[in-house]
Amino acid sequence: MHKADRCAIVGSMATTKTIDIRTDIPGPRSREIIERKQRVVADPLSLTFPIVIERGEGARLTDVDGNTFIDFSGGVGCLNVGHSHPRVVEAAQEQLERFSHTDFTIVPYEVYVRLAERLCELAPIANAKASFFNAGTEAVENAIKFARSYTKRPAVIAFEGGFHGRTLLALSMTSKTHPYKAGLGPFAPEVYRVPFPNDYRGPSAQEALAALERALVTQVAAETVAAIVVEPVQGEGGFLVAPQEFMDGARRLCDEHGIVMVVDEVQTGFARTGKFLAIEHYGVEPDLITVAKSIAMGLPLSGVIGKAEIMDAPGDSAIGGTYVGNPVAQAAGLAVLDVIADENLCARATAIGDQLRERMLAWQERFERVGNVRGLGAMLAIELVEDAESKEPAAELASAVTDEAAKRGLLLLKSGIYSNCIRVLTPLTLSDPELEEALGVWEEALEAALSG
Numbered sequence: 001m002h003k004a005d006r007c008a009i010v011g012s013m014a015t016t017k018t019i020d021i022r023t024d025i026p027g028p029r030s031r032e033i034i035e036r037k038q039r040v041v042a043d044p045l046s047l048t049f050p051i052v053i054e055r056g057e058g059a060r061l062t063d064v065d066g067n068t069f070i071d072f073s074g075g076v077g078c079l080n081v082g083h084s085h086p087r088v089v090e091a092a093q094e095q096l097e098r099f100s101h102t103d104f105t106i107v108p109y110e111v112y113v114r115l116a117e118r119l120c121e122l123a124p125i126a127n128a129k130a131s132f133f134n135a136g137t138e139a140v141e142n143a144i145k146f147a148r149s150y151t152k153r154p155a156v157i158a159f160e161g162g163f164h165g166r167t168l169l170a171l172s173m174t175s176k177t178h179p180y181k182a183g184l185g186p187f188a189p190e191v192y193r194v195p196f197p198n199d200y201r202g203p204s205a206q207e208a209l210a211a212l213e214r215a216l217v218t219q220v221a222a223e224t225v226a227a228i229v230v231e232p233v234q235g236e237g238g239f240l241v242a243p244q245e246f247m248d249g250a251r252r253l254c255d256e257h258g259i260v261m262v263v264d265e266v267q268t269g270f271a272r273t274g275k276f277l278a279i280e281h282y283g284v285e286p287d288l289i290t291v292a293k294s295i296a297m298g299l300p301l302s303g304v305i306g307k308a309e310i311m312d313a314p315g316d317s318a319i320g321g322t323y324v325g326n327p328v329a330q331a332a333g334l335a336v337l338d339v340i341a342d343e344n345l346c347a348r349a350t351a352i353g354d355q356l357r358e359r360m361l362a363w364q365e366r367f368e369r370v371g372n373v374r375g376l377g378a379m380l381a382i383e384l385v386e387d388a389e390s391k392e393p394a395a396e397l398a399s400a401v402t403d404e405a406a407k408r409g410l411l412l413l414k415s416g417i418y419s420n421c422i423r424v425l426t427p428l429t430l431s432d433p434e435l436e437e438a439l440g441v442w443e444e445a446l447e448a449a450l451s452g
C-alpha cells in the first residue's frame with residue numbers, strides 16, 4: 001500500500017496540520033479498484049471522489065493508499081456522530097451477535113419498540129407514533145401513504161428545489177431534472193410543485209406563500225390535497241432555510257384545509273442544525289416527520305414519526321416490508337441518540353456553525369464570487385456565482401473548489417439546483433483543530449480555483 005507524502009499545508013494552517021496531502025489522487029490502489037469498478041458496476045453509480053475508503057474514524061477517513069481526509073461530506077449527512085463511533089459500533093455488534101433479522105411484523109423485537117419510544121418522546125409532536133423503513137425515500141413514500149389513508153385524498157404538494165428521494169413517488173416529488181429525473185418518467189400523478197423561498201434569489205417568504213395559496217386555486221383543489229411536504233432547510237436544494245413566516249403560513253394552510261403537514265428531516269435531523277430536529281427552531285408542530293441518514297450512523301434505517309391518528313390510518317399490513325426496521329440498525333440508532341445527548345452534539349453543531357459562518361462571511365467579503373452564505377447550525381453552505389451583480393450560478397467554479405479541496409485532503413460536496421453551492425455535512429464530533437485545518441484547506445482551494 002502506497003503511503004501518501006506528508007507535505008506541509010502552506011499558509012496559516014501549517015501549525016495545526018494533521019492531514020496527509022497528495023496532489024495526485026487517486027493513488028495506485030484506489031485507481032486499480034476504480035478501474036475494476038468501471039468494469040462491473042453500472043455507470044450511473046458515478047463517483048464524486050476518486051478515492052476508495054479503507055477506514056473511517058470520527059471526522060476523518062483514510063483511503064486504501066494511506067491518504068487521510070477530513071470528511072465534510074459525512075456520507076451525505078449520515079455521520080453526525082462521526083465515522084465508526086465506538087459506542088455505536090459496540091451496540092450494533094452486540095445486536096448482530098444476538099439476531100439480525102426476523103421481519104418485525106412476523107416476530108417482533110424490543111429494540112424497534114424502544115427506538116420508537118425514544119423518537120416519539122424527542123419529536124415535537126404530541127401523542128406520536130413511529131414506523132421504520134430503510135432509506136429516506138421509503139420514509140417519504142410511506143409518509144404519503146399515511147397522509148393519503150388519513151385524508152382519503154390523492155394530491156401532494158412539494159417545492160421547487162426539494163429533494164425527497166429516487167423511488168418513483170419520491171422522485172416525482174424531487175425537483176431537479178438533471179441528473180435525477182431526466183429520461184425516467186412518466187412520474188407519479190397528483191404531485192404539484194410550488195416555489196420555495198430564497199432570500200438570495202427570491203421569491204420572498206410572502207411571495208412563496210402567495211404562490212402556495214394560488215396553487216390551491218390554479219393547480220389543485222385544497223380538498224383533494226393529502227400532504228404538503230417541506231424541508232425546513234432544503235438539503236440538495238442548496239441549504240435554503242425556510243423562513244419562520246413561511247413555515248407558519250404552511251402550517252396555517254394545512255390547518256385551514258385539513259392537509260397533512262409533512263416535514264422532511266432526512267438531511268436536517270439528528271442535531272445537524274443545532275436542535276435535535278430542525279423543525280424545533282420554528283415552534284411549529286408538524287403532522288408527520290420523516291427521518292433517515294444520521295439516525296443510525298449510516299446503517300440503513302429511516303422512519304416516519306407522526307400524530308397517532310394519522311399513523312394508525314392505513315389498513316392492516318398496508319405499511320411494512322421484509323427488511324424495514326432492521327434490529328442492528330436500530331440498536332445503532334439507540335446508541336446514536338445516547339451519543340447525541342451525552343456529547344452535547346446540538347450545542348456542538350451550533351458552535352461549529354458559528355465558526356463556519358464567520359469564516360464563510362470573511363470569504364464573501366474577500367471573494368466577489370462567493371455570492372451567498374446561508375444555513376442553520378452546522379448545516380451551512382456557500383453559493384458561488386460568476387459575479388455579485390448577475391448572480392449567475394458558477395457550477396464549474398464549485399467543481400474546481402471541491403476538486404482542489406480533495407487534492408488537499410478535504411472532502412466537500414456540492415448542492416443546489418444549479419450545483420453551484422458547496423455545503424458542509426461534517427461529523428459533529430470533529431475537533432476544533434480539525435475544523436480550523438479544514439477551513440484553511442477550503443480557503444486555499446478557493447484561492448487556487450479562483451486563480452486557476
Ligand SMILES: Cc1ncc(COP(=O)(O)O)c(C=O)c1O
Pocket residue numbers: 076135136137138140163164165166231235236264265266267268292293
Ligand atoms: C431531504 C431528503 N429527503 C429524502 C432523501 C432521500 O433519502 P435516501 O437517499 O436515503 O433515499 C434525501 C437524500 O438526500 C434528502 O436529503
